[in-house]
Amino acid sequence: MAFADELLEQAQHLANRERKEPRQASLRRAVSTAYYALFHLLISEATLNWKRVEYRDVLARVFEHGKMKSACSKKVGELNAYFKGNPQAGPELTVAQHLYKVSKAFTQAQEKRHAADYDNSRVWTRTAVMAEIESVENAFESWRAIRNESVAQAFLVSLFGGKEPGKEQ
Amino acid sequence: MDTDSHRSRTVLSLCNYLHLRFRVLFRCNGTADHNLSDNRVVYIPRGIAQRSALDAAIHDIVGTLGPDVIHVRYTLGQDWTGDDAIFFRILLSDRASKRDRLLRVTQRVSDQIVRALEPVEQWGLLPYFDYRSQSEQAALKEEAWA
Numbered sequence: 001m002a003f004a005d006e007l008l009e010q011a012q013h014l015a016n017r018e019r020k021e022p023r024q025a026s027l028r029r030a031v032s033t034a035y036y037a038l039f040h041l042l043i044s045e046a047t048l049n050w051k052r053v054e055y056r057d058v059l060a061r062v063f064e065h066g067k068m069k070s071a072c073s074k075k076v077g078e079l080n081a082y083f084k085g086n087p088q089a090g091p092e093l094t095v096a097q098h099l100y101k102v103s104k105a106f107t108q109a110q111e112k113r114h115a116a117d118y119d120n121s122r123v124w125t126r127t128a129v130m131a132e133i134e135s136v137e138n139a140f141e142s143w144r145a146i147r148n149e150s151v152a153q154a155f156l157v158s159l160f161g162g163k164e165p166g167k168e169q
Numbered sequence: 170m171d172t173d174s175h176r177s178r179t180v181l182s183l184c185n186y187l188h189l190r191f192r193v194l195f196r197c198n199g200t201a202d203h204n205l206s207d208n209r210v211v212y213i214p215r216g217i218a219q220r221s222a223l224d225a226a227i228h229d230i231v232g233t234l235g236p237d238v239i240h241v242r243y244t245l246g247q248d249w250t251g252d253d254a255i256f257f258r259i260l261l262s263d264r265a266s267k268r269d270r271l272l273r274v275t276q277r278v279s280d281q282i283v284r285a286l287e288p289v290e291q292w293g294l295l296p297y298f299d300y301r302s303q304s305e306q307a308a309l310k311e312e313a314w315a
Binding site: 066069070073076077080081083084101104107108110111112114115123125126127128130131134135138 | 248249250252254261266268271272275276279283284287289290295297298299300301302305309311
């Protein structure tokens with residue numbers, strides 16, 4: 001099992017660890033772990049494109065949370081504008097919908113991870129945590145449906161924080 | 170009195186100027202530029218400058234969300250990277266919070282709010298969504314969610 005999948009499974013485990021009254025520690029770690037599952041999925045997919053296997057882990061360290069969030073929120077904005085134009089049903093729209101789910105899940109998960117790790121005043125509930133984990137799971141499925149598409153690969157490059165290939169900025 | 174009136178007019182003019190400037194920035198970029206780190210423009214999102222208009226827009230949308238949503242609360246603030254944001258707290262019915270419906274309901278609700286409100290494009294606020302079931306809130310009695 002890939003590391004990202006292991007993290008997602010662990011997030012599920014933590015969220016359901018206590019059957020009746022979930023501990024805040026379990027819920028917080030579940031939220032944080034779900035975010036890192038998606039984070040590692042995307043960076044591992046990006047670094048797979050690096051031909052020299054021995055440098056992929058080094059390349060993975062180049063990714064920054066803030067830059068990835070900016071790229072994802074920008075992508076959500078672009079795709080919202082695209083959907084607003086009522087595009088015709090077809091493969092292009094399907095890919096866009098999947099990419100939207102991935103980008104949206106990432107921005108939401110990252111903010112929640114920050115709150116889960118640092119904001120002690122916040123009370124977490126199982127519903128909030130399960131909604132987060134399911135959104136990340138859904139993003140995993142969406143990503144796997146489009147990972148070989150050119151727009152998906154361009155999206156991965158944008159996560160470095162620079163220009164997305166093929167985009168005027 | 171005159172001084173107060175003059176001050177109010179000045180503040181209003183400044184807000185209008187910033188609002189216009191803000192809209193121009195949007196038109197230039199297509200989406201909100203959240204990385205304005207220079208000192209030339211004081212960036213005030215429309216959602217903060219025109220809070221009552223934002224409240225009215227959200228009120229209209231909440232009415233369309235259906236019986237899965239008991240109510241919606243929200244707070245304006247900044248996310249961890251310092252971007253202006255709106256944090257929605259959405260109280261779901263217990264039925265909508267069940268495992269077999271949760272993903273479908275939360276995605277529908279957040280998408281419906283984003284498409285109707287256009288929080289980034291129209292109000293300069295990144296939206297974040299948090300959910301809780303009615304029975305969880307009944308047990309916690311948290312004021313922010315009441």
